[in-house]
Amino acid sequence: MKLIWKPFTLQFKHPFRIAHGVRSSTAVMYIRIDHEGFSGYGEASMPPYLGESHESVAAFLGRLDLAQFKDPFDISSIMAYVDQVADGNTAAKASVDIALHDLACKLLGKTVHAYYGADPDRAPFTSFTIGMDEPELIRSKIEETDGFPILKVKLGGTNDRLIIETVHASTTKIFSVDVNQGWTDREYALDMIYRMKEMNVSFVEQPFDRFNLDDHAWLKEQSPLPIIADESCQRYTDIEHCRHAFHGINIKLMKCTGLSEAKRMIDYAQKCQLKILIGCMSESSCAVSAAAQLSPFAQWADLDGPLLIKNDIFEGLKFVCGKITLSGLPGNGAYLKETVFD
Ligand code: MG
Numbered sequence: 001m002k003l004i005w006k007p008f009t010l011q012f013k014h015p016f017r018i019a020h021g022v023r024s025s026t027a028v029m030y031i032r033i034d035h036e037g038f039s040g041y042g043e044a045s046m047p048p049y050l051g052e053s054h055e056s057v058a059a060f061l062g063r064l065d066l067a068q069f070k071d072p073f074d075i076s077s078i079m080a081y082v083d084q085v086a087d088g089n090t091a092a093k094a095s096v097d098i099a100l101h102d103l104a105c106k107l108l109g110k111t112v113h114a115y116y117g118a119d120p121d122r123a124p125f126t127s128f129t130i131g132m133d134e135p136e137l138i139r140s141k142i143e144e145t146d147g148f149p150i151l152k153v154k155l156g157g158t159n160d161r162l163i164i165e166t167v168h169a170s171t172t173k174i175f176s177v178d179v180n181q182g183w184t185d186r187e188y189a190l191d192m193i194y195r196m197k198e199m200n201v202s203f204v205e206q207p208f209d210r211f212n213l214d215d216h217a218w219l220k221e222q223s224p225l226p227i228i229a230d231e232s233c234q235r236y237t238d239i240e241h242c243r244h245a246f247h248g249i250n251i252k253l254m255k256c257t258g259l260s261e262a263k264r265m266i267d268y269a270q271k272c273q274l275k276i277l278i279g280c281m282s283e284s285s286c287a288v289s290a291a292a293q294l295s296p297f298a299q300w301a302d303l304d305g306p307l308l309i310k311n312d313i314f315e316g317l318k319f320v321c322g323k324i325t326l327s328g329l330p331g332n333g334a335y336l337k338e339t340v341f342d
Pocket of ligand 1: 180205206230250
């Protein structure tokens with residue numbers, strides 16, 4: 001197996017503001033793994049607050065020796081090797097895992113959702129993300145979400161009440177909120193959640209700091225809405241300490257090193273009766289189409305990455321009135337529209 005990679009920058013349609021700051025682009029790395037005339041594609045997305053970059057991903061990929069593996073179907077052995085090459089680097093690792101699934105399933109002539117026994121009819125609707133903005137901009141962004149019945153609203157700044165009141169007054173759509181660790185006072189959090197309960201809010205993501213499990217556990221007991229872990233739950237081993245502090249977890253390929261571990265997380269979360277949200281970073285249709293393959297196992301999906309960017313060089317998953325619609329294409333269901341590797 002041969003691995004090649006190419007740095008790329010995704011450009012947002014609108015500057016994107018969350019509790020960590022505002023930005024207009026995200027660095028990604030596209031990779032390709034070739035084997036016997038077939039190619040599998042993967043993507044690593046590197047939002048700056050997660051610590052990976054074009055340089056770190058290239059350095060990590062440069063350390064891999066995939067030529068030692070002759071069997072492309074032995075994804076678990078290959079990923080066990082990839083995972084121990086260095087700590088962290090979860091997006092770089094995810095790109096390899098995504099490409100391996102794409103390659104193996106193309107060789108099998110099978111979709112990844114069929115490979116994992118997922119029923120595409122059970123795929124959920126995706127939410128469409130609204131960043132933290134002034135009321136006027138929020139109203140105009142909501143108008144652009146026509147055809148998407150579920151919204152996700154970013155909170156965690158100083159205008160949270162105004163933002164949710166603006167959203168609630170502008171639309172009858174269901175929305176979830178993502179605080180991105182932005183709250184520090186649990187009484188304030190509970191008061192906000194009670195207000196939001198009356199406003200078509202479906203769940204609340206990551207209210208407090210990722211290490212603050214005590215306040216999350218307190219909130220879980222009191223809250224009339226489900227509390228979902230995102231930053232607190234990165235990988236499989238995090239489920240153990242999150243299961244008592246949250247009602248559910250947000251699984252993202254870039255955090256958990258790809259589809260292999262994401263599926264293990266799904267299985268364990270179901271066993272623990274945790275709800276599952278499948279999410280994404282700022283990613284193109286390459287990685288998001290891969291995540292969508294597992295979405296039939298989730299209660300909720302937040303896979304709007306390709307909708308927020310203006311230079312998607314892949315084509316893949318489709319949304320029909322907001323519902324994730326998986327293609328029958330072998331592999332992850334995405335194909336490259338332009339030549340970037342030659
Ligand atoms: Mg989140």
